[in-house]
Amino acid sequence: MASTAPRPPACVLGQQITVRGTLTGEEDLVVEGRIEGSVALAGHLIVATGGVLEADLDVESIEVHGEVRGDIVASQSITIDKGAHVSGNVRAPRVIIHDGAHFQGAVEMDVDLPEDLARGLKR
Amino acid sequence: MANTVIGSTIVIDGEITGDEDLVVQGTVKGRVSLRENILVEESGVLEANVETATITIHGTVTGDIQASERAELKSNCRVVGDIRAPRILIADGASFKGNVDMDG
Numbered sequence: 001m002a003s004t005a006p007r008p009p010a011c012v013l014g015q016q017i018t019v020r021g022t023l024t025g026e027e028d029l030v031v032e033g034r035i036e037g038s039v040a041l042a043g044h045l046i047v048a049t050g051g052v053l054e055a056d057l058d059v060e061s062i063e064v065h066g067e068v069r070g071d072i073v074a075s076q077s078i079t080i081d082k083g084a085h086v087s088g089n090v091r092a093p094r095v096i097i098h099d100g101a102h103f104q105g106a107v108e109m110d111v112d113l114p115e116d117l118a119r120g121l122k123r
Numbered sequence: 124m125a126n127t128v129i130g131s132t133i134v135i136d137g138e139i140t141g142d143e144d145l146v147v148q149g150t151v152k153g154r155v156s157l158r159e160n161i162l163v164e165e166s167g168v169l170e171a172n173v174e175t176a177t178i179t180i181h182g183t184v185t186g187d188i189q190a191s192e193r194a195e196l197k198s199n200c201r202v203v204g205d206i207r208a209p210r211i212l213i214a215d216g217a218s219f220k221g222n223v224d225m226d227g
Contacts (some may be wrong), residue, residue: 011130014143021137027130037137119220 015050031066049083056088064101071105147182164169165199172204187221 010028013019025041031051039045040058047053051066060069061076064084072078074092082100091108128142129135133149144160147167155161156174163169167182177193178184180200188194190208198216207224 008207009134011128011149012126012134013129014127014141016142017127017145018140019135019137020136020140023133025130025133025149027132029130029133033141035125 013051047084061092130166163200 006086010030012026012030013033013035015032018034019035019037021037022040023037024040026091028044029041030046030048031053032048034052034074036054038056038058039053041060043060044051045059045062047062047064047066047068048106049065053068056070057068057072059074061078062072062074063079063081064086065081067085069087071088072090072092076092077094077096078090078092079096080098080103082098085102087104089106089108093110095109097103098116125151127141128146129149129151131148132142132205134152135150138154138156139145139151140156142158144162144216145157146162146164147156147170148164149166150168150170150211152170155169155171157176159176159182161173161175161178163178163180163184165181169184170186171185173184173188177195178188178190179195179197180202183201185203186206188206188208192208193210193212194206194208195212196202196214196217196219198214200217202217202219205222206226207227211223211225
């Protein structure tokens with residue numbers, strides 16, 4: 001019976017799957033395939049090696065081993081691992097870029113700027 | 124073995140295409156086009172037109188289903204839409220409204 005099929009621990013989008021549109025949710029997600037559009041996830045997102053996201057991402061935390069083209073906002077952390085390709089702007093309290101990762105874009109970490117610099121930016 | 128799972132809190136609004144088995148525990152709105160097997164679990168909701176090889180429904184589907192091999196409506200499922208497949212099974216206790224076409 002189909003209902004007895006083994007159930008992997010996490011929510012997974014497999015290698016041969018393409019999602020076009022918006023994905024929202026409140027659990028961890030592993031992407032081995034492709035998403036085009038946007039993702040809003042209150043959970044941990046893992047872009048596996050071979051996974052491709054052409055999407056703007058709003059997540060709790062993200063770990064990229066594959067490819068992301070789009071802006072990433074994370075409430076906790078963004079980790080760009082060795083071999084990953086990311087192009088877009090990233091914003092999170094913690095942004096980690098490992099040796100061997102490819103990244104192009106701006107990083108914003110909500111750093112407390114020195115006062116004079118903060119004043120200058122406001123103007 | 125299904126290696127794509129749409130978890131119970133996940134909502135996808137758009138289109139899913141692909142070449143592997145899909146398990147739906149969450150919600151998918153829009154269109155699903157696969158060449159493999161779809162399993163809609165009790166908590167799963169498809170508000171979508173579906174094209175697939177086989178589909179097994181324990182949950183809720185609203186939309187037309189076109190299966191190249193088999194469509195199976197299990198007891199306690201709720202399906203509204205037209206079904207086209209060479210083999211269609213409707214279990215006792217299933218609720219279904221729509222047309223069935225086994226010749227198309």
